[in-house]
Structure formats: structure tokens, C-alpha cells
Amino acid sequence: MTTGLSDTSTFVDDDIRPKGYRRPDILVSTAWLAAHLHDPRIRLLESNEDTLLYGAGHIPGALEIDWHRDLNDTVVRDYVGPADFEGLLRRLGIDESTTVVLYGDKHNWWATYTFWVFRLFDFPERRLRIIDGGRAKWEREDVRGGGRTTHRIPARCAGG
Secondary structure, rough: OOOOOOOOOOOOOOOHHHHOOOHHHHHEHHHHHHHOOOOOOOEEEEEOOOOOHHHHEOOOOOEEEEHHHHHHHOOOOOOHHHHHHHHEEEEEEEEOOOOOEEEEHHHHHHHHHHHHHHHHOOHHHHHEEEEOOOHHHHOOOHHHHHOOOOOOOOOOOOOO
């Protein structure tokens, strides 16, 4: 399996290549992700139709993109503006050297929406990837023992 990201514009996951997708350069396999979970050049983002799903569990290291709160303006029916999008990238620790890997529920429905919004704001396509099969495939497979999602432990309230 090819694991390099030095030139992400030409990288194609060897597990994806034989599937015959029109744009194999945008997809990564769950095996590739398992091998890159701790790569500091990767930012893993989960975007779901069910906005409560991330809190119930997610791939280790994944951060949440709430399509409703993070990508849409809260006052007018439109996308966030450029300044808000830049703020989102900063909050998520994403810069021009970061490769963003997206996944989610419903066959990556909102992950692909997130991909599109990133492109709307000119985030480089060569730095965007989608996990083939999304959240469901990750959970279905036991990728090196990491196919399970991690679960949040509720914070204890300090008080008297």
C-alpha cells in the first residue's frame, strides 16, 4: 500500500486504485487511515447528518464538523463567510500543509458536502480526501484492531 503524502496531488491509495472510481485520488481506504491515524500532517474530520452521532463515538483523533453550525450562517440562509471559514480552519488546526480526511454517516453524504464547501472557499483539492465507505465501513471492519469508534467520557461537573 502506498502511504506517502509528500505529493498529495498525485497520491492514489493502492486499495482504491483497482475499484475503478472516476476520481480515485480523492478517496482513501480504511486501511490507509488506520496506518495514518497519528500522522501530524492529517486532520481527520467527521461530518454527519445526525449531529449527535459524533458525541456518541468517532474514529480516534477525529474532530467534528457540524454542517449546520460550522458551515452555514446562523442568521441568513447561506454558507459562512470567508472570515468564519478561516476561523473554522484555525480552530481545527488546519493550514496549507494539512491534508484533510473527511468521513461521516449516510454514505458520506455530509462529508462530501463538507468537501464541496472546502472547495467553495478554495481549499486545495489535492489536500482533501474522503474515506471510502465512511463511518459505516470503519465500524464494520476491524482495521488493525482500530475499527471501533472511541467514545467520549462525560466530564465531571465541579460544584457543591
